[in-house]
Amino acid sequence: xxxxxxxxxxxxxxxxxxxxxxxxxxxxxxxxxxxxxxxxxxxxxxxxxxxxxxxxxxxxxxxxxxxxxxxxxxxxxxxxxxxxxxxxxxxxxxxxxxxxxxxxxxxxxxxxxxxxxxxxxxxxxxxxxxxxxxxxxxxx
Numbered sequence: 001x002x003x004x005x006x007x008x009x010x011x012x013x014x015x016x017x018x019x020x021x022x023x024x025x026x027x028x029x030x031x032x033x034x035x036x037x038x039x040x041x042x043x044x045x046x047x048x049x050x051x052x053x054x055x056x057x058x059x060x061x062x063x064x065x066x067x068x069x070x071x072x073x074x075x076x077x078x079x080x081x082x083x084x085x086x087x088x089x090x091x092x093x094x095x096x097x098x099x100x101x102x103x104x105x106x107x108x109x110x111x112x113x114x115x116x117x118x119x120x121x122x123x124x125x126x127x128x129x130x131x132x133x134x135x136x137x138x139x140x
């Protein structure tokens with residue numbers, strides 16, 4: 001079987017959080033955007049950078065960011081049961097509280113959060129070096 005066909009959409013697009021295309025011009029986008037629904041990035045590091053930018057913007061726009069509020073940002077219209085499962089998985093993987101305000105400037109919090117979401121979205125553990133490279137691009 002072709003490896004490309006077995007990878008998750010997030011890994012194929014180098015978009016580890018599966019950020020949907022919403023018209024924003026993000027840095028690090030691949031020249032060819034062949035997925036009609038999700039962004040494609042030049043590398044996983046650029047995908048993580050876009051994730052950190054998105055999380056910071058959500059925090060600013062909504063006066064805070066919690067694990068619970070992530071389901072509205074990342075998953076859109078899902079059932080309450082699906083949202084609860086997603087929230088519990090993030091909390092289990094990170095140790096973060098479901099309704100505590102997350103510090104979007106703290107690298108430990110953000111790298112842990114990105115790793116957990118990527119794991120859920122893609123079905124495989126995230127590569128720590130790629131997340132750290134994304135954080136470095138973000139802090140740039």
